[in-house]
Amino acid sequence: MISSGDTKIRKAKVISRRVFIISLVKVVIFTGIVGRLFSLQVKENKKYLTLSDKNRLREWKLPPIRGEFVDYFGNIIAGNMEVYRLHVIPEQVENFNYLMTRLKTILDLSDNEYSKIIKKKNKQKPWETIIISENLSWSQFSKLNLYLHELDGAKPVLSVSRYYPYKENFTHVLGYLSRASTSDIENSESIKKNYVPGLRVGKIGLEKTFESDLIGTNGIQRYEVNAYGKRVNQVDHILGKKGKNIKLTIDAEVQKYVNELLIGRSGSISVMDIYTGEIIALHSSPSFDPTLFLHGISNEDWKSIRENPLKPLLNKTVSGLYSPGSTIKPIVALSALENDVISPEMKVRCTGKIELYGHRYHCWKEKGHGYMNLREAIKQSCDTYFYEASRKLGVDRLNVTAKRFGLGNNVFDGLFPDEKKGLVPSTKWKKNNLGVGWVLGETLLTGIGQGYIQTTPVQLCLMTAQLANGGFKIYPRLTFDNNYEDYETVKHKMFQKTIEKKNSTIGLIETSKELIFSAKNKYEILFRNQENIKFVLDAMYGSTNEVFGTSYKSRIEDTKYQFAGKTGTAQVKRITEEARKLDLKTEQIPYEERDHALYVAYGPYKHPRYAMSIVIEHGGSGSKAAAPIAKKLFKFVIDRHELREIIRKRKLKNI
Template identity: 55%
Template sequence: MQNRASSVEKGRLITRRVFMLSAAKLILLGGITSRLYSLQISDREKYELLSDKNRIREWKTPPQRGFITDHFNNVLADNDRVFQVHLDLDQIQDFNNTIFKLKNILELSNNELKKIYREKERLKPWDILVVSDNLNWAQFSKLNLYLHELEGVKPVVSSSRFYPYKDDLVHVIGYVGAASQKDIERDDIIKENLVPGLKVGKSGIEFAKEHQLIGRYGIKRYEVNSSGKRISQIDHIKETQGEKIKLTVDLEVQRLAQELLKGKAGSISAMDIYTGEIIAMASSPTYDPNKFTHGIGHKDWEEIRDDPLKPLVNKSIAGLYSPGSTFKPLVALAALEFGTIDPERPILCKGHKHPYELYGVKYHCWKKNGHGYMKLRNAIKQSCDIYFYEMARLLGVDRLAIIAKRYGLGSNILKDLYFDEKKGVVPNTFWKKNAIGKSWYLGETVINGIGQGYIQTTPLQLCLMTAQIANGGYKIKPHIIQDESITYENVKLKIANQFINSPLNFSEEDDQKYLVDREYRLYERLYKDPRNINFVKDAMFGSTNEQYGTSYKSRYDDIKYQYAGKTGTSQVKRITEEERKLDLDQSQIEYKNRDHALFVAFAPYKNPRYAISVLVEHGGSGSSAAAPLASKLIKKIIDRHKLRDQIKNGSSSLA
């Protein structure tokens, strides 16, 4: 019985074990089946993607920047092919070994190695490190020969910014450089297009028009083997080139302007007095923007940064200067418009022995022996300081400030493009109280009348002032980016309509309205009486084309090139009585203490179309240092006028 019971128990145990083993097999099989289903069916796309990621590599290619051209479609900012070497950090097991091999292959300097290690510290482990973005062909070829020994190294053929005219346009166009963290954080477009070695605008048009110029990145997909070596290209989405930006600048005029300033510190600006197109905006000294594209060297950067003539400053828009006697036509216009002086009233200028005196303070004329009796036209023509001291005293600084602002001084002209543009200062009694906390003195009005004292302007503002005098007193908007809708014919029509819709009316009520400081609409009339504008223009003609005029030596006898202008000499240091007695020539004065030389003009006189301003820092006299430069440039501008008009819709001729 015992044996039978034992056998039954044993059979049950075996059955139970078989059942458990079978259940375990079923569960295991179910798990495997479930996992296979998950891998093959549910997560197929996920693992397909992971498989492709191992098999397929994707590289972003940098976007192609748009071209920048001049008025005649000459390419001023181009794209050039460059050879680069990138490191894919997440594919490198031994970074030091890879860099050691690259050092020998590319002959990298110790400074370059330090820069690579600094950059690596800044990057994330899966980022791309650009070892060099400007290899020569010999280096690039050698790199490709040894590529099988270099893990994570990618030779890249890319494009980079190139400026064919180098330093002639750097202050207009600006330059590009590697996208910094600050660039990425401030601009979503840059962040979206971020690829290794991306270059973005750092100044000028390159910076202001980044969104139009940058374009869009491309994508290249390659099939690779287990070692990461490319087998074949699978797909290529080509990068998109940015928009073309066309400037109003005339390359030939701009290059001549820069040539005229060579060896000097200063500015030359020229614009169309109706359309506001800026023909040239030269600043000197200058520098080569190509040096910044691939990262400027320490030595080159120190040379530019430490230059006492400040090549980094765009003097046309960011240089602030007292306008000197170039301000006198505007002072005369203000006095005529407000009726504070009779242009036929004579004022005596006796020279240094009998200066203009106010409350015991003496104010001298630049001419040692004086000008004698001067009426207004002659005072402008010969730039008599004594006359303008008295006229400014009668006019008052507040009324003068109204006219100065109206004609473009103390305002941003191209602020939407150039973040470094300075507004300058057009002082009045309210300004001084707010800015300095002191009352205005009559003596300050007197020196303000000859463009000295607190007043500070940029050369481009002086060019705009001259343009709006030359066009008969109408507000224009200067621009440096081409706008095909603004033509000479359209502007003349709008000015004519303004005149018809707002006829001259010299009622007392209109006079009172004219005294108010306000904003003027585009092409609105800025004057009260056209005779006053014409008087000033005629006096400026005399200053250049009649004997005793301060720029008489720079005149043209050919009516085609005749222009009207006004010289200016801006003191940078007050002259003491002892220095006045010495009567030193400018060449005998230390450079930093010499006067700035200025000149403004419009041309041709008979049918004006262009205004120009010239400034030579510490150049001495405006008549000897600035006017001759303007004379040469004016001839070039007039000679190229018909060519400019052929590009625009419609044309106009110069008599």
């Protein structure tokens, strides 16, 4: 097998030619590889750089810091508190089950909570945090610190949580926070935008109404993550914006006092500035601690709140509907005077009952008041007189006046979604809604605040305020906004309105027509003749400060605190003839059948600034149950007035 020289040369030639061809091919292919590298790394670099960043960077939204609520004096009433949470990252724990059993005994976790945590652990990736507790109590925290060196992997973490330093005092105004539900997220753009798991949002009250202002914006933490989603290191931390702080018109001290006054009772108190409409206090009793809902309410707590016969969940001030009883009488009297139906001198003899159209109508005073004029009738709350007055007036004219003074309509413009309008009946209303014609006897009942008429406590407060300020439309408010006008401005505008009215001859308001209020035309005049208002106010003075007045016992003689008011006792049940004969004491009647006690008042009498309404459910008579509360409260409110003025004037200077 020895190759001859010739074939050797041929072999060498062939291989040289072939290797030359193959080398050319190699050069071409290498050039192709370089071209591909060039196109990926130079031409399309940006595209792939973006893709690579998308791979490695993940953003974590941090919970936004919620805006705070402060009262008129700047006291925090809903704030943010630093709380300790307990986090465990299973990946960093050597023996998870051991740690959990230790934590269970240390923190005294229930079996239910324990199994929930275990379930959560099995669902998550091992490097994802498990929150063992969102809100460690002080004793839990200190106990935990004692054993922390033995609890590898348990981390107490500082976090922010809502806190309500006044506990149950503001619950019905502010509402409460709880975990955002799916419907919360769907219905609110701002919640959707800022949502992070575990976010707490307002469920009711102002916390809900002002959600989009309060919520703030997320902080963002940018992390580098590996292919399995584990955070490797923090790249960026953008701080979020805290939500807007909201200042309320409420004086926390008054609010607290109001709560004390109502403790153990079911009822409502509203206090209002009669010029600016600032709400000084707004409370519904009983209340509950809003913090209960923050971390999910326990079954026992929820049961005790829901099954409480005094209905703590109901915001009685704006959603509770009550017959106004005799507190409506100033409006009936005013309506009758404005419509020239009666004169103040008209006299009616009260014998304790009156026979009309075949029915018998009783006055609250069985023996009768004897001869009464209008002032005495208001002062002594004579029902017989008002049967006669309302008979002459008719329900439709009363309806106009009552509505003009704020009954039968929302007091707050959308602040409380669950606010009730109440009802001021008219013949038309009955025909349309019940399909039956109006019966005259119903007019008489409406005239003493019984029957169909239904009002909320805050409506009664507004009604009283609008009487007390001389008959001008005001706008109750809980917060300060751009439309806010100071006391001096409001008073000045009201004064100007009065001048305008005096100067114009055709400016008479038709008392039978409802007013249409526009935002431009503020502080609308509600009366035809201001003398009529003054008369009613004077009669209310008599009711509180003169002998035989229904709330005479609750008067304050010091002119600094002197107030005027009107009692009301709303029947819950029709009084039968037998019961009337028995004349039972309040304590002898079953709780659910006792009358509601009402009281409306304004003061100080000489220069009124505040109006209030008090409703005590099933409290008995207004003079016994409600008026004494007004006495205490007025003293308190007036004492706080000076402080309030200082703040007000300081702010004026600043502007």
